[in-house]
Amino acid sequence: MGSGLSMNRQTAFWALLAPPLLFVGIFFVVPLLNLFWVSLHGASSTELFGSNLSGENYYRILTDSFYHTIILRTLWAGMSIMLLCLVLGYATAYVIAPLPPRTRLIMLLLLVAPLMVSNVIRAYGWIAILGRQGVVNSMLRSTGLIDGPLLLLNSFEAVAFGLMTILLPYMVVSIVNALNSIDRQYIEAAQSLKANPVRSFIYVVWPLSSPGVASGTLLVFLLTLSAYVTITLLGGPRMKLLVSLVFDSVSGFRWPLAAALSFALLTLALVVAGLILALLRPGRVQGRG
Amino acid sequence: MRGLLIALTGFSYVVVLLPILIVVVTAFSASEFFAFPPKGFSLRWFEAFFASDSMRGAFSRSLQIATIASILATVLGTMASIAIARRKGTLFNLVQGMFIAPLIFPAIVLGLSLLIFYKSIGGVPDFLGLVIAHSVLGLPFVVRSVTSSLLAVDPALEEAGQSLKASPVDVFIFIIAPLIWPGMLAGGIFAFILSLGELNTALFLTGPGVTTLPIEIFSYLQFQGGQLVIAAASAIQVFMIIAIVLIAERLIGLKRIVRSE
Amino acid sequence: MNTKESVVRLSQVTKRFGQSVAVDQLDLDIGEGSFFSLLGPSGCGKTTSLRMIAGFETPDEGDVFIRGQNVTRIVPHKRDFAMVFQNFALFPHMSVAENVAFGLKMTGVGKAEREQRALEALAMVRLPQFADRYPKQLSGGQQQRVAIARAIVMRPAVLLLDEPLGALDKNLREEMQVELRSLQQDLGIATVFVTHDQEEALTLSDTIAVMRDGRIEQSGSPSDVYERPVNRFVATFLGASNLLRGRILGTGKTARIDASGIAIPLGDATGKDGDEVEIAIRPERMSVQPQGAAGVPAVIKAIVYKGATVSLYCDASGEERVVFVPGGHPSLIGLKTGASVVLNFDPAHAVPLRSE
Numbered sequence: 001m002g003s004g005l006s007m008n009r010q011t012a013f014w015a016l017l018a019p020p021l022l023f024v025g026i027f028f029v030v031p032l033l034n035l036f037w038v039s040l041h042g043a044s045s046t047e048l049f050g051s052n053l054s055g056e057n058y059y060r061i062l063t064d065s066f067y068h069t070i071i072l073r074t075l076w077a078g079m080s081i082m083l084l085c086l087v088l089g090y091a092t093a094y095v096i097a098p099l100p101p102r103t104r105l106i107m108l109l110l111l112v113a114p115l116m117v118s119n120v121i122r123a124y125g126w127i128a129i130l131g132r133q134g135v136v137n138s139m140l141r142s143t144g145l146i147d148g149p150l151l152l153l154n155s156f157e158a159v160a161f162g163l164m165t166i167l168l169p170y171m172v173v174s175i176v177n178a179l180n181s182i183d184r185q186y187i188e189a190a191q192s193l194k195a196n197p198v199r200s201f202i203y204v205v206w207p208l209s210s211p212g213v214a215s216g217t218l219l220v221f222l223l224t225l226s227a228y229v230t231i232t233l234l235g236g237p238r239m240k241l242l243v244s245l246v247f248d249s250v251s252g253f254r255w256p257l258a259a260a261l262s263f264a265l266l267t268l269a270l271v272v273a274g275l276i277l278a279l280l281r282p283g284r285v286q287g288r289g
Numbered sequence: 290m291r292g293l294l295i296a297l298t299g300f301s302y303v304v305v306l307l308p309i310l311i312v313v314v315t316a317f318s319a320s321e322f323f324a325f326p327p328k329g330f331s332l333r334w335f336e337a338f339f340a341s342d343s344m345r346g347a348f349s350r351s352l353q354i355a356t357i358a359s360i361l362a363t364v365l366g367t368m369a370s371i372a373i374a375r376r377k378g379t380l381f382n383l384v385q386g387m388f389i390a391p392l393i394f395p396a397i398v399l400g401l402s403l404l405i406f407y408k409s410i411g412g413v414p415d416f417l418g419l420v421i422a423h424s425v426l427g428l429p430f431v432v433r434s435v436t437s438s439l440l441a442v443d444p445a446l447e448e449a450g451q452s453l454k455a456s457p458v459d460v461f462i463f464i465i466a467p468l469i470w471p472g473m474l475a476g477g478i479f480a481f482i483l484s485l486g487e488l489n490t491a492l493f494l495t496g497p498g499v500t501t502l503p504i505e506i507f508s509y510l511q512f513q514g515g516q517l518v519i520a521a522a523s524a525i526q527v528f529m530i531i532a533i534v535l536i537a538e539r540l541i542g543l544k545r546i547v548r549s550e
Numbered sequence: 551m552n553t554k555e556s557v558v559r560l561s562q563v564t565k566r567f568g569q570s571v572a573v574d575q576l577d578l579d580i581g582e583g584s585f586f587s588l589l590g591p592s593g594c595g596k597t598t599s600l601r602m603i604a605g606f607e608t609p610d611e612g613d614v615f616i617r618g619q620n621v622t623r624i625v626p627h628k629r630d631f632a633m634v635f636q637n638f639a640l641f642p643h644m645s646v647a648e649n650v651a652f653g654l655k656m657t658g659v660g661k662a663e664r665e666q667r668a669l670e671a672l673a674m675v676r677l678p679q680f681a682d683r684y685p686k687q688l689s690g691g692q693q694q695r696v697a698i699a700r701a702i703v704m705r706p707a708v709l710l711l712d713e714p715l716g717a718l719d720k721n722l723r724e725e726m727q728v729e730l731r732s733l734q735q736d737l738g739i740a741t742v743f744v745t746h747d748q749e750e751a752l753t754l755s756d757t758i759a760v761m762r763d764g765r766i767e768q769s770g771s772p773s774d775v776y777e778r779p780v781n782r783f784v785a786t787f788l789g790a791s792n793l794l795r796g797r798i799l800g801t802g803k804t805a806r807i808d809a810s811g812i813a814i815p816l817g818d819a820t821g822k823d824g825d826e827v828e829i830a831i832r833p834e835r836m837s838v839q840p841q842g843a844a845g846v847p848a849v850i851k852a853i854v855y856k857g858a859t860v861s862l863y864c865d866a867s868g869e870e871r872v873v874f875v876p877g878g879h880p881s882l883i884g885l886k887t888g889a890s891v892v893l894n895f896d897p898a899h900a901v902p903l904r905s906e
Contacts, residue, residue, distance in 0.1 A: 012457060017372035020428070024387055027421050028390070034405060088297055092302075094294060105544060105547055110305075111302070112547050117526065117527055118487075118488065118502075121527070125311050125312045131323075133322065135311065165305055222395060229489075443637065448626070451626040452631065452632060454628075454704075455656045459627075459656055
């Protein structure tokens with residue numbers, strides 16, 4: 001059969017799909033499987049990992065109370081950041097969403113553009129504001145309110161607050177999108193059924209915006225888990241979360257432990273994602289039960 | 290109630306924008322150390338930035354990596370989108386999910402897995418390793434934005450092209466590409482910006498002498514304290530992003546920029 | 551088979567989508583210059599048949615010929631056809647002139663010639679002044695004309711029309727019907743037209759093929775198909791029909807209608823004495839008579855005024871009968887809902903149907 005046959009379609013499909021599929025397969029899926037394989041081994045002083053299969057890394061994470069403390073602190077940090085983002089983000093989205101389209105876009109751009117700036121720069125900004133010689137301390141000192149500098153950094157609170165400001169735009173954008181996709185007729189229908197504004201919010205707006213809330217909280221939590229640089233810069237050497245342990249293990253060349261900690265982090269991500277979806281059930285307004 | 294909402298909104302904008310503003314303003318300071326408001330205006334820290342080999346090297350390396358990675362992501366992502374945009378079924382959802390996954394996947398896990406993978410296969414040059422990592426991370430942006438552009442194209446246009454004697458290649462060049470290039474450009478720009486600021490995989494994959502600008506800034510902050518040359522480095526990145534956003538606004542419109550994040 | 555004269559021929563073509571058969575052993579033969587309509591309800595396989603001529607679908611069995619060449623396995627862009635799509639499918643990023651010249655560009659026609667020919671084609675659809683506009687700046691009717699110009703400029707062996715008038719409002723649709731028909735006759739291009747609109751098919755076609763479940767139920771000239779429907783599906787899908795029951799008499803040349811006793815000629819239909827047969831009469835072929843006249847007694851249930859005609863919905867011993875009377879006709883005087891009347895018709899207009 002010559003050229004110009006309709007089986008070309010199938011060939012074209014695979015010619016298009018194969019390169020990206022191979023790329024993602026080789027550089028995303030395979031490394032991940034390999035990481036899991038590494039996590040199932042003991043340490044070795046000469047190789048990447050020891051020769052025997054063992055669950056010792058996972059056993060250690062599950063039984064050592066040091067890891068428990070860190071995991072709980074990670075969860076606590078994630079939850080606090082998530083909640084802070086939710087309150088601020090929902091309020092902001094609620095104000096932005098009804099604005100005229102052009103104004104809304106510009107307001108959103110002011111929040112989205114900072115997302116493009118590297119987190120290290122945004123964390124540096126908070127160091128400049130909250131550090132020993134930072135804006136806050138120098139202003140307080142010049143007004144004579146304090147003598148010595150306040151220590152505002154290197155704490156759990158500093159990390160939670162800083163990360164919250166870094167991730168907040170994700171929450172706002174998700175919720176604005178959800179709020180804007182709500183048909184105004186639903187709210188009018190609720191009002192026609194004698195619901196006051198508070199009730200129509202509780203029974204109509206909030207449930208219908210749940211897909212946005214779900215994707216926003218999910219994104220914020222997942223990005224918290226990875227935010228090593230922000231945590232290190234704002235939290236200082238002693239404020240460690242799970243991600244810090246991964247780095248510490250890598251610095252100590254304990255590859256299998258680092259791998260196992262990565263999977264602990266992934267598990268945490270999956271569990272919390274599952275909880276968020278179960279709690280908010282965004283599917284019910286997206287037509288998937 | 291209304292007042293409280295507006296106050297919270299104002300607070301949101303302040304905490305998101307203020308840190309960046311402070312850094313940019315400080316970069317023009319004339320003083321040796323951080324002070325706010327800055328004492329005097331000068332470009333000395335920008336001069337210092339370009340005078341430093343390591344900073345300048347990291348900056349140009351970041352640009353190179355971002356350029357190559359975003360082009361690679363755009364090409365691969367566009368191919369993938371064209372192949373699967375209109376396909377339905379569990380298998381195609383899975384494939385699509387695989388392309389989108391790096392978007393929400395904890396990036397440090399990706400970084401570590403790539404580092405160990407590179408070591409397992411006998412080592413990969415740092416530069417190439419970073420390009421690959423940033424392509425994987427940029428791919429979802431391209432797939433998402435090209436797919437939505439493709440779905441907006443009436444499928445009958447492709448058949449109309451064929452009915453007018455256009456070969457599949459002609460159909461792509463004359464019909465599909467002109468209609469989806471804003472999506473490709475938006476995806477590519479985001480992949481570029483992401484690569485420029487990326488930390489989580491770069492932390493693992495940069496090596497001695499081969500760092501990116503964000504990692505360079507990070508190690509300065511960690512080990513050398515508050516030299517204002519990092520404010521200049523940061524300001525340069527912020528200005529670049531502003532320039533890119535302005536150009537993108539011209540080319541593809543505000544809506545796409547906001548939606549792509 | 552007279553492949554010399556036929557422009558498009560489908561031979562025993564079958565197309566399945568999963569379990570369902572969309573087109574079932576279809577034979578079609580479309581002659582030079584003829585306007586051929588595929589008419590049927592949605593899902594009858596008419597669009598699939600058209601798409602197989604274009605090559606957008608490949609038959610599972612059977613062959614497709616264009617001008618005698620077997621094109622079954624040939625990709626669309628190498629087949630000799632042009633098509634007007636349902637929603638026009640104009641390229642939004644090209645001007646009207648660029649849209650019309652696109653096919654010529656793809657076939658390597660030089661710039662000057664293709665601009666010239668595009669303008670000629672636009673003149674033919676009376677839109678030469680819109681050459682530099684973009685599709686979005688045009689009304690639906692104008693877009694439709696550009697789509698037609700884009701197709702005819704190719705001087706194709708066959709023009710395929712996929713419900714091209716469906717996207718237009720009613721008045722515009724009628725205007726376009728007339729225009730489309732005269733354009734097609736002027737150019738003499740063999741045309742295959744897919745529609746579910748019976749009126750459109752009757753107005754435009756040389757030949758109508760009524761399709762159901764992937765098969766052709768009947769094909770012929772519009773008046774043939776309308777006046778002599780072969781079965782109940784055709785009689786009720788194409789226009790309205792009153793269906794009466796009858797019984798074949800004696801030698802099988804006539805049938806007697808159960809309700810009225812009127813004898814009607816059977817024509818080609820055959821059967822033996824006593825067989826049941828279904829008989830169709832068009833509502834406009836029935837008449838209302840005052841009580842006492844010969845015919846079927848009935849009671850008027852509803853009178854619907856439609857301007858040019860008046861529809862009478864009657865009950866004849868439990869069966870609904872419809873009669874269309876021209877508006878202002880004398881027989882309408884004094885008629886009210888609930889009135890008893892007699893329905894009658896000329897036996898020559900009664901059509902015995904083939905059982906399905």
